Amino acid sequence: MMPDVSPWREPVPAAGTMGEPRGRGRFGEYGGQYAPESLVEACREVDEAFREARADPGFRGALAELLALHAGRPTPLTPARRLSQELGVRLYLKREDLTHTGSHKINNVLGQALLAARMGRRRLIAETGAGQHGVATATAAALLGLEATVFMGERDIERQALNVVRMRMLGAEVIPVTTGSRTLKDATSEAMRHWVGVTGDSHYCVGSVIGPDPYPWMVREFQRVIGDEARAQCAAELRTGVPDHVVACVGGGSNAAGTFAGFADTSARFVGVEAEGGAGAARGRPGVLHGCRSLFLQDDDGQIVEAHSIAAGLDYPGVGPEHAHLRDLGRARYVTVTDEEAVAAAVRLARTEGIVPALESAHALAWVIRAAGGGELPAGSTVLMTLSGRGDKDISTLKELV
Numbered sequence: 001m002m003p004d005v006s007p008w009r010e011p012v013p014a015a016g017t018m019g020e021p022r023g024r025g026r027f028g029e030y031g032g033q034y035a036p037e038s039l040v041e042a043c044r045e046v047d048e049a050f051r052e053a054r055a056d057p058g059f060r061g062a063l064a065e066l067l068a069l070h071a072g073r074p075t076p077l078t079p080a081r082r083l084s085q086e087l088g089v090r091l092y093l094k095r096e097d098l099t100h101t102g103s104h105k106i107n108n109v110l111g112q113a114l115l116a117a118r119m120g121r122r123r124l125i126a127e128t129g130a131g132q133h134g135v136a137t138a139t140a141a142a143l144l145g146l147e148a149t150v151f152m153g154e155r156d157i158e159r160q161a162l163n164v165v166r167m168r169m170l171g172a173e174v175i176p177v178t179t180g181s182r183t184l185k186d187a188t189s190e191a192m193r194h195w196v197g198v199t200g201d202s203h204y205c206v207g208s209v210i211g212p213d214p215y216p217w218m219v220r221e222f223q224r225v226i227g228d229e230a231r232a233q234c235a236a237e238l239r240t241g242v243p244d245h246v247v248a249c250v251g252g253g254s255n256a257a258g259t260f261a262g263f264a265d266t267s268a269r270f271v272g273v274e275a276e277g278g279a280g281a282a283r284g285r286p287g288v289l290h291g292c293r294s295l296f297l298q299d300d301d302g303q304i305v306e307a308h309s310i311a312a313g314l315d316y317p318g319v320g321p322e323h324a325h326l327r328d329l330g331r332a333r334y335v336t337v338t339d340e341e342a343v344a345a346a347v348r349l350a351r352t353e354g355i356v357p358a359l360e361s362a363h364a365l366a367w368v369i370r371a372a373g374g375g376e377l378p379a380g381s382t383v384l385m386t387l388s389g390r391g392d393k394d395i396s397t398l399k400e401l402v
């Protein structure tokens, strides 16, 4: 038994958490399928195909092979030795930054691209913010001989020029979105609108645990490879076999959900770390956006408020419905970190461990640093943190700051 030295609620029993959603994609009072009739039918086809595929050893084997030979899995679990010594905790990093294309996005995208090919679709549609999901989608499309159309806000196209070039290099069409705040929320709306007219030949490859059923749990299932691998690696590495805390950053919440899923039946305490300006789980209110009911940042009239974060991947005003449910249950806790804390954490990881993290991932580390200093993480605690991506894409942001 783990000593109960933390003021947090005890994790609820595993039964019923992080399994299949109920009904039409319900996680407690969240989730569902709020979509026009034509998309409801398209989602039903995706759901049916996904259920068939995951039960098919042929599909699972083909995906495992792509993940191994193309994406570079399994990724290592790296003990952060020097930083751990400074913090007085034992920190282990799950290295999604070492995957092909540089973030965990590739895990989900290879799964969905393989599914799309199985469904006879010839084109992938995707939304992207920082461009990581767009690059992963363009990569998977090229690999499987599919076309890719990526919707990206005009402002993000300016901020993430490098990833735009990568997508075009890979043969994808990048469509600038000029509506609203010209960022991720608008790109997602535009991609969904576009899908309505082309559901027969195109698959919408959603990039996080958001959207109408079955996307939130399908994406979590494709990302659970992070948690499953980490679970086996912790079993080999840790005396108790399970870390005291499991920590990940949360934009829509896919790297966190995939990580948590591997430890759902354990006593590990889950912490989701959001950007101060994109704290859907920590500060959002129930609402409906992009096909599901979840927690979103809203003004007093219920209008969705724009998110702001130095990390483009956390620049989303909501969170996936399963995180909203885990928050209500007390199974996971959601905390926020400022831009300044994230940059300081990125610099510290670079200089103690020789790893330049994505600014998204640096949010998770910033909480670990703060919690170790403030006693929330007792001395000697074991912490598993998912390092969701590498920092190359953030160099133009960082060059002004370091």
Ligand SMILES: *Cc1c(COP(=O)(O)O)cnc(C)c1O
Residues within 6 Å of the ligand: 103, 104, 105, 130, 132, 133, 207, 208, 209, 249, 250, 251, 252, 253, 254, 255, 256, 313, 314, 358, 360, 361, 388, 389, 390
């Ligand atoms: C997209 C992205 C995120 C945020 O997405 P989640 O769905 O919350 O995981 C985090 N880190 C990196 C490196 C990303 O590219």
